[in-house]
Amino acid sequence: MRQFQLFTKTSRNAPKDEESKNAKLLIQAGFIRKEMAGVYSFLPFGLRVLNKIIGIIREEMNAIGGQELLLTTLQDPEVWKKTGRWVEEEADPQHGLPWFKTKLVNKGELGLANTHEEPLTNLMREHVASYRDLPRYVYQFQTKFRNELRAKSGIMRTREFIMKDLYSFSRNEEEFRAFYEQCAEAYMKIFTRAGIGERTYRTFASGGSFSKFSDEFQTICQAGEDTIYVDKKKNIAVNKEVYNDEILMELGLKKNEMSEERAIEVGNIFPLGTKFSVPLGLTFKTAEGSEKPVIMGSYGIGPARLMGTVVEMLSDEKGIVWPESIAPFSVHLLALEGGEKEAKALYERLEKQGMEVLYDDRTDKSSGEKLVDADLLGIPTRIVVSARTLEQGSVEVKKRNEEKHELVKLDALTL
RNA sequence: CGGGGUGUAGUGCAACGGCAGCACGAGUCCUUUGGGAGGAUUUAAUCUCGGUUCGAAUCCGAGCACCCCGACCA
Numbered sequence: 001m002r003q004f005q006l007f008t009k010t011s012r013n014a015p016k017d018e019e020s021k022n023a024k025l026l027i028q029a030g031f032i033r034k035e036m037a038g039v040y041s042f043l044p045f046g047l048r049v050l051n052k053i054i055g056i057i058r059e060e061m062n063a064i065g066g067q068e069l070l071l072t073t074l075q076d077p078e079v080w081k082k083t084g085r086w087v088e089e090e091a092d093p094q095h096g097l098p099w100f101k102t103k104l105v106n107k108g109e110l111g112l113a114n115t116h117e118e119p120l121t122n123l124m125r126e127h128v129a130s131y132r133d134l135p136r137y138v139y140q141f142q143t144k145f146r147n148e149l150r151a152k153s154g155i156m157r158t159r160e161f162i163m164k165d166l167y168s169f170s171r172n173e174e175e176f177r178a179f180y181e182q183c184a185e186a187y188m189k190i191f192t193r194a195g196i197g198e199r200t201y202r203t204f205a206s207g208g209s210f211s212k213f214s215d216e217f218q219t220i221c222q223a224g225e226d227t228i229y230v231d232k233k234k235n236i237a238v239n240k241e242v243y244n245d246e247i248l249m250e251l252g253l254k255k256n257e258m259s260e261e262r263a264i265e266v267g268n269i270f271p272l273g274t275k276f277s278v279p280l281g282l283t284f285k286t287a288e289g290s291e292k293p294v295i296m297g298s299y300g301i302g303p304a305r306l307m308g309t310v311v312e313m314l315s316d317e318k319g320i321v322w323p324e325s326i327a328p329f330s331v332h333l334l335a336l337e338g339g340e341k342e343a344k345a346l347y348e349r350l351e352k353q354g355m356e357v358l359y360d361d362r363t364d365k366s367s368g369e370k371l372v373d374a375d376l377l378g379i380p381t382r383i384v385v386s387a388r389t390l391e392q393g394s395v396e397v398k399k400r401n402e403e404k405h406e407l408v409k410l411d412a413l414t415l
Numbered sequence: 416c417g418g419g420g421u422g423u424a425g426u427g428c429a430a431c432g433g434c435a436g437c438a439c440g441a442g443u444c445c446u447u448u449g450g451g452a453g454g455a456u457u458u459a460a461u462c463u464c465g466g467u468u469c470g471a472a473u474c475c476g477a478g479c480a481c482c483c484c485g486a487c488c489a
Contacts, residue, residue, distance in 0.1 A: 017481050
């Protein structure tokens, strides 16, 4: 992509109405724009990163048998009334959801989806009748709307966000549990591929209103909202909300081997049991001919929150540092004074090789500005072509996460 | 929802109750080009409504918006 054509601009200053590092850097670099509190648009570079993350998640979900679909944002209240999650005031407050509700012109209310257990369970009734139809694993990347009391932490807690939510439909507890563990492994693969695996721990947590316990994936980071206790040797963590002697004994953990950490919840998986299948009537015929409710599970990741987490973890004082796997481009090619002609040829050569290259061919920017922008944007490999490098028949290659750079002969350049 | 803070050119900041200024950006011209270049010139703002006052960006009230702490958070 030619930077000359890019419509977004970097800003010299970080926005004053943001405190969190992820929002400051992403806005300053032109990846996202704040529309209002907790509502962010994704600009071309931000969208490229988001799509890279979505791509990784999709691959891993497909690898464990996930089938992708796209449910709707608009929600029929009738379905939600069956589980008691439509009317917040009447229901157990734990069951009430932070709805955005709206109205049809001449009829009743609609909801904007904040999660999709109800509609998917309802949908699956048409496709699951026999034990032969199970297990099934269904997922989507869909916009969720949540009327959070307080949006905060930049793109980490927003009122509108895309979520990968997968739901498992199993015949029995063993079958469910096997998939649950498989999905937990897939989640770790996702976080590792996205560059935050080393700091991310499967964390024992409260199950909220659905089950006694759930598992969170928590990335250790000061910007996090959660407090967890980590046993780094055993590679397991416990959320503060369930951190007690009983749990520690159950998990075989010792208090003196746990360290307290702030962490960001980048993923969450939990058993649903028959919480939704019973009220919505999702049942199947067993081989013996009896009717049983489907055992369900739910598995979420917010790609934007993951993106924000990576920025929080890996950026430095000069700007963002993207890992190769989710970077908007792999190469940032800068044409500085005297290097324009060769840079253009190199750009075409790299594009032909299938590399994702951002080519800074702007003629109205000083060298200094281009270099500062390159650091801010955080593309993993920077190549500079200028009169100075060409004197030696070379280009300068530098990794964003390293200090040193090297001169590489133009014809010997391989990436 | 409780508490605290902040609203001024596109952006970031200033201005005792008395002519709203600076830097960056943007436009034009010239000179520049390896870490946000220099000169000349132009452009552009007090969140909204009300009150006090001869006079309000400044004081008071209400509202709205944004940030932070807490509560909440499948």
